[in-house]
């Protein structure tokens with residue numbers, strides 16, 4: 787994840803689990819901006835990208 791202030795790559799400084807969600811504290815080494823990101827479980831069904839190949843009989 788890149789810094790929302792300057793666009794530089796950031797580092798994760800702390801990670802906390804909240805049930806199915808994950809909270810990450812990130813810091814930008816370039817401008818010292820600190821922010822949080824949240825990662826959540828998406829329970830929507832995932833469609834396969836390609837249909838299964840049909841076998842010619």
Ligand SMILES: [Zn+2]
Nearest residue numbers: 789792814817
């Ligand atoms: Zn930055």
